[in-house]
Amino acid sequence: xxxxxxxxxxxxxxxxxxxxxxxxxxxxxxxxxxxxxxxxxxxxxxxxxxxxxxxxxxxxxxxxxxxxxxxxxxxxxxxxxxxxxxxxxxxxxxxxxxxxxxxxxxxxxxxxxxxxxxxxxxxxxxxxxxxxxxxxxxxxxxxxxxxxxxxxxxxxxxxxxxxxxxxxxxxxxxxxxxxxxxxxxxxxxxxxxxxxxxxxxxxxxxxxxxxxxxxxxxxxxxxxxxxxx
Amino acid sequence: xxxxxxxxxxxxxxxxxxxxxxxxxxxxxxxxxxxxxxxxxxxxxxxxxxxxxxxxxxxxxxxxxxxxxxxxxxxxxxxxxxxxxxxxxxxxxxxxxxxxxxxxxxxxxxxxxxxxxxxxxxxxxxxxxxxxxxxxxxxxxxxxxxxxxxxxxxxxxxxxxxxxxxxxxxxxxxxxxxxxxxxxxxxxxxxxxxxxxxxxxxxxxxxxxxxxxxxxxxxxxxxxxxxxxxxxxxxxxxxxxxxxxxxxx
Ligand code: HEM
Ligand code: FES
Numbered sequence: 001x002x003x004x005x006x007x008x009x010x011x012x013x014x015x016x017x018x019x020x021x022x023x024x025x026x027x028x029x030x031x032x033x034x035x036x037x038x039x040x041x042x043x044x045x046x047x048x049x050x051x052x053x054x055x056x057x058x059x060x061x062x063x064x065x066x067x068x069x070x071x072x073x074x075x076x077x078x079x080x081x082x083x084x085x086x087x088x089x090x091x092x093x094x095x096x097x098x099x100x101x102x103x104x105x106x107x108x109x110x111x112x113x114x115x116x117x118x119x120x121x122x123x124x125x126x127x128x129x130x131x132x133x134x135x136x137x138x139x140x141x142x143x144x145x146x147x148x149x150x151x152x153x154x155x156x157x158x159x160x161x162x163x164x165x166x167x168x169x170x171x172x173x174x175x176x177x178x179x180x181x182x183x184x185x186x187x188x189x190x191x192x193x194x195x196x197x198x199x200x201x202x203x204x205x206x207x208x209x210x211x212x213x214x215x216x217x218x219x220x221x222x223x224x225x226x227x228x229x
Numbered sequence: 230x231x232x233x234x235x236x237x238x239x240x241x242x243x244x245x246x247x248x249x250x251x252x253x254x255x256x257x258x259x260x261x262x263x264x265x266x267x268x269x270x271x272x273x274x275x276x277x278x279x280x281x282x283x284x285x286x287x288x289x290x291x292x293x294x295x296x297x298x299x300x301x302x303x304x305x306x307x308x309x310x311x312x313x314x315x316x317x318x319x320x321x322x323x324x325x326x327x328x329x330x331x332x333x334x335x336x337x338x339x340x341x342x343x344x345x346x347x348x349x350x351x352x353x354x355x356x357x358x359x360x361x362x363x364x365x366x367x368x369x370x371x372x373x374x375x376x377x378x379x380x381x382x383x384x385x386x387x388x389x390x391x392x393x394x395x396x397x398x399x400x401x402x403x404x405x406x407x408x409x410x411x412x413x414x415x416x417x418x419x420x421x422x423x424x425x426x427x428x429x430x431x432x433x434x435x436x437x438x439x440x441x442x443x444x445x446x447x448x449x450x451x452x453x454x455x456x457x458x459x460x461x462x463x464x465x466x467x468x469x470x471x472x473x474x475x476x477x478x
Contacts, residue, residue: 011445012445012446012447078445078447081444081445082402082403082404082405082444082445082447084337084442084444085336085337085338085403085404085405085442085443085444085445086335086336086337086403086404086444087335087336087337087340087404088335089335090301090304090332090335091239091241091252091330091332092301092303092304092330092332093304094303094304094305095451096305096306096311096400096451096454096455097400097449097450097451097453097454097455098450098454099449099450099451103449106447173448176448177447177448180448180462180465180466180469181446181448181469182469182470182473183466183467183469183470183471183473184466185462185463185465185466185467186463187463190463
């Protein structure tokens with residue numbers, strides 16, 4: 001039987017499981033986004049496909065929001081417990097091991113991702129996809145046009161690229177951490193898992209970040225007429 | 230060659246568990262051949278002569294096998310030398326004129342008793358929560374009657390190296406006791422004698438660990454680096470597996 005206190009006693013593992021599900025979402029989201037390189041038809045068709053899912057799409061969205069909330073709620077709970085577990089803090093504290101920057105910055109990268117997520121949802125998900133903001137060369141290109149036009153603003157590109165850096169860092173620690181928490185540790189393979197963790201984290205970050213960079217730098221709209229990929 | 234060095238110590242002094250405590254500074258001249266605890270003995274002799282309260286610190290074997298000693302030296306449990314207990318740290322690791330900050334291992338589950346002495350009975354309660362190991366009664370069994378692979382026997386003995394000093398808790402940014410508990414879980418989980426209660430034991434010990442108020446592991450691996458016996462975090466993964474299996478069965 002499901003008991004709420006049972007879930008609460010699995011605080012730490014709840015962070016891991018929701019985090020793992022979010023990583024799978026990111027991979028799905030990245031594959032969809034990369035369709036932008038195929039042009040307006042492919043990308044908008046993908047957007048319409050998601051739109052056409054109707055109820056399923058809303059269920060998925062609620063699930064996704066649930067995952068983010070679970071991840072954040074239990075993270076806050078666990079961090080509060082950890083601070084309490086130390087009690088009085090050390091006057092001098094010097095790491096003994098090889099804690100990487102990614103590991104040390106987990107709370108900071110996580111918080112940055114949250115801020116980013118709010119901005120990001122306002123930018124696209126909650127925006128109307130068929131206003132003047134989507135018009136390129138006199139043609140309304142829907143979500144595709146909205147994304148391309150929005151990344152003509154340099155500060156938005158910088159913000160998105162920094163946020164992808166934070167996501168990459170978060171994943172570099174997170175992926176190998178998930179393996180350890182689920183009990184996978186091996187004298188040979190663990191080294192490779194750590195490397196794979198860095199590789200996948202960087203790959204996902206570069207994949208996402210390439211989009212605003214490519215749009216702004218390579219396919220820059222010096223004139224309205226040249227504004228296309 | 231031994232030589233004399235002058236050091237400045239900043240030591241945490243706390244009368245008892247309920248008092249708040251503060252740092253006091255002391256000057257000491259020590260021989261570089263002295264161990265860290267011998268250096269503290271010298272400080273204490275001077276304190277006693279001048280009618281002051283000596284610094285309380287735990288110790289017993291002074292040869293790195295009992296797990297009684299330990300303090301945080303300049304931000305690192307057991308000091309700057311890896312895989313070494315505080316009693317086996319020698320003053321040749323320090324230079325003339327060095328300042329040393331000495332603090333107790335800090336965790337809410339292990340309150341300070343006095344100065345650098347902490348109460349580690351939470352560890353005992355975690356081990357007790359593991360319960361019994363089922364054995365056959367009757368005649369004395371043949372030695373070596375139970376077969377065990379060389380690999381598992383080695384891994385079990387590695388886990389059994391844990392001396393329960395609690396440097397892992399002190400080093401963990403979250404004051405988690407996962408390395409200690411996993412070493413205790415592992416050394417039985419790897420042996421044939423530990424199989425009957427294997428999964429329930431892991432679960433009971435983890436639950437007791439949480440009840441004691443230790444923090445949550447976020448896989449920072451500071452514990453392994455700080456452990457004077459080099460206990461591996463692969464033990465934590467093994468405990469996580471056993472704990473999950475206990476939940477599924
Ligand atoms: C630069 C990289 C990214 C770009 C260009 C991008 C683009 C988009 C676009 C265009 C949408 C709207 C889709 C629609 O309305 O149908 C969207 C939705 C979304 N994005 Fe991103 N995204 C990026 C990175 C991320 C990252 C890293 C995360 C996760 C932390 C994320 C989380 C979301 C979420 C939760 C949604 C809402 C999904 C839904 O509507 O069901 N995005 N993104
Ligand atoms: S006093 Fe026994 S290990 Fe240091």
